[in-house]
Amino acid sequence: MEPANPRPNVLGRAALPGVRESVPLARRQVRRWLGTDHPAADDVVLAVSELVTNAITHAGCGRDDFIALTLVEDDGAIYVEVNDPGALHGAPVVREEPDAENGRGLLIIRELAEEWGTHASGPGLGRTVWCSIRFAPPLVSPARHEARAAP
Numbered sequence: 001m002e003p004a005n006p007r008p009n010v011l012g013r014a015a016l017p018g019v020r021e022s023v024p025l026a027r028r029q030v031r032r033w034l035g036t037d038h039p040a041a042d043d044v045v046l047a048v049s050e051l052v053t054n055a056i057t058h059a060g061c062g063r064d065d066f067i068a069l070t071l072v073e074d075d076g077a078i079y080v081e082v083n084d085p086g087a088l089h090g091a092p093v094v095r096e097e098p099d100a101e102n103g104r105g106l107l108i109i110r111e112l113a114e115e116w117g118t119h120a121s122g123p124g125l126g127r128t129v130w131c132s133i134r135f136a137p138p139l140v141s142p143a144r145h146e147a148r149a150a151p
Contacts, residue, residue, distance in 0.1 A: 033096025
């Protein structure tokens with residue numbers, strides 16, 4: 001049996017300037033895309049806030065750079081993708097100091113998200129940091145369930 005909607009539902013895409021003022025703009029946009037009653041709204045808004053802040057702070061963004069924000073709903077989860085120009089040095093790192101005054105964005109993402117990760121888009125094309133936030137049990141078709149139950 002096929003799910004009613006086999007394709008992910010793109011809730012929205014936005015290009016945000018690489019400036020601090022884009023963080024509250026991103027939060028407002030996500031609330032518009034999800035609505036106020038969505039069960040994952042608060043967690044997704046927090047995740048977006050952290051990822052956009054990290055992109056601006058750590059990717060060397062300036063007024064002429066853009067950050068791409070994409071929100072997708074699929075199989076009981078919201079997937080957040082933030083693409084930035086990419087830092088000249090190193091990959092994003094989870095800072096293991098929970099009492100630090102700043103630099104805890106990916107620590108928060110790790111705690112909020114079911115999964116998260118990064119991937120480089122290629123030389124000069126930036127990097128994407130993504131996460132998934134589950135708000136409902138995944139849909140499991142009877143065929144998938146049987147295949148998992150088999151030894």
